[in-house]
Amino acid sequence: MGAKTARPNREQAVAVDPEGGVISARDVKAAREVAEDAMTEREFQRLANQITDELRDDDASLTRAARDRDRATPRDLSHVDSDRLRGELPAREEFREALSGRQRKIRSTVKNQVMASAPASQHAAIASMLTDEDPRDWRRINEGLHHAAGNVQQLADTDRAKVQRVDRAIQSYERLNDRTHRVYVAVKLPDNHRDVAKPEDLPANLQPGSTVAFDQFTLTRHNLHETPGHDSARHVVFEVVTSRGMYLGRSDSVEDTTHLLPRGMQFDVASADHVAYATRAGGFNERVVLQLRER
Template sequence: MGAKTIRPDRLDIEAGRITERDVKAAREVAEDVMNERDFARLATRIADELRDSDTSLTRAARDRDRATPRDLSHVESDRLRADPPEPSSFRRALSGRQRKVRSATKQKVLAAAPASQLQAARTMLTDEDYAAWQRINRQLHKGAGDVHQLSEDDRKTVQRLDRLIQSYERDNDRTHTVYVAVKLPENYPDARSDDDLPDTLQPGTAIHFDQFTVAHHNLHETPGHDNRRYLMFEITTSRGMYFGRSDSLDDTTHVLPRGMPLRVVGADSAPYDNGSKGFSEHPAIVQLRDS
């Protein structure tokens, strides 16, 4: 008998070819590959927890040796702590006041950041040549989020961007709801409704972002918001850093950290502000929270 063929049967959100910074390309992969990656994440999480308990190391050394960045986010005020939107409710654009508050925190963090962190942000997020973004995110996914699977230069770039995002998380005092575009594989059916979602995106399912993730506070800025070949992930979190503008121009960019565990809480179609004084509707908005 010949070797048994393993059918690709789980949708891996980050396994596809990276062609844009603010799109995650999904791909179907074998069940055993996904299981191996889940086990690797568990092993690195345990190792990070053990490392944190080692009092013989300085905090800086423990952070350098961690596989994934420490979560420094916090929201003390109930007024500033938000729940995910009601599943089918209207998704409004981020208000001018909310842009200004987040932008002020961003400017404070950037002004205090060392040149090495600013250069890491330029390399990963704004350089016209996004080869570093592709290479580093591809390797982060391959290594299940473990930064020590990267080359020494790439590890330094990643951890410098980690620290910049952590500085924002330390100063931020509110929850964010942001949107991430997930492009479906070519052999996958259109997302016409939440009934078309795979088992791996049903409520209660765990999702991991091994890579850095470019998100947007406004759904209409998110690539594929008007295309059934894309799912819209709606993430409610205190993690990440706002890189958008404070004025009325369409730029509410928000970068989520790597190594981010999430859990699906629901999915539905929903209307949203389309940025042209009207509204549109997306058939498959998948809601997630930190897990």
């Protein structure tokens, strides 16, 4: 018998999927290690969805309502016309202040306008997804969106309708809003990943220059100190500056700066650094923050 040829034992490359874990809370993303090939396949799916949406937009035989109904991801209706109200990702050394009472009040006023004019179906969808004590709809629908690379057309009809009602509420806010938002969201690391005490500890696919996609709806905070996991090395915190989404927080009387980002957002990781931020008690803390630049 001939000698056997030794074959190299090649381990499959893995990556950390920020939305791949089991959802335990609405306001924290749960990561999971997955095959790198699976992440690449989702990127191709997103590109295919984007091309299909753009081709449909050019089809003059369809009404605007029909084109929107059949889209994979929602249309961006946000705008910021004033340079004064258009923000950028802050410099590393800039202190992350808490959102002022005045800024909370401005955003809350727009939210109240949107909710006052929203139909009952949108109120019901928002309650089911965001405020019901049982988050089962949030979990099921966001998990479905993740598996579908953000394409709502792959969900069951009842879930698709619910998602698109939330989409329309967000778009109503985006039409009225006139400023950018600086918001934060944390991702809980897989148990087998080391703590992130410095930028070098980050997963390879979350280092600066990488891309990140939020196929799911994302609950964020304007205040870093309100973000669950802000003081934990088991969480990665993203910082985003965007005109997208809808403020769901309170006015100047209560410190609640919740902000809902739409599904189907894509980003480039711009930087990863230690930053200083205001705490609830009026002091300061430091942690590693990843800045995401919207595509």
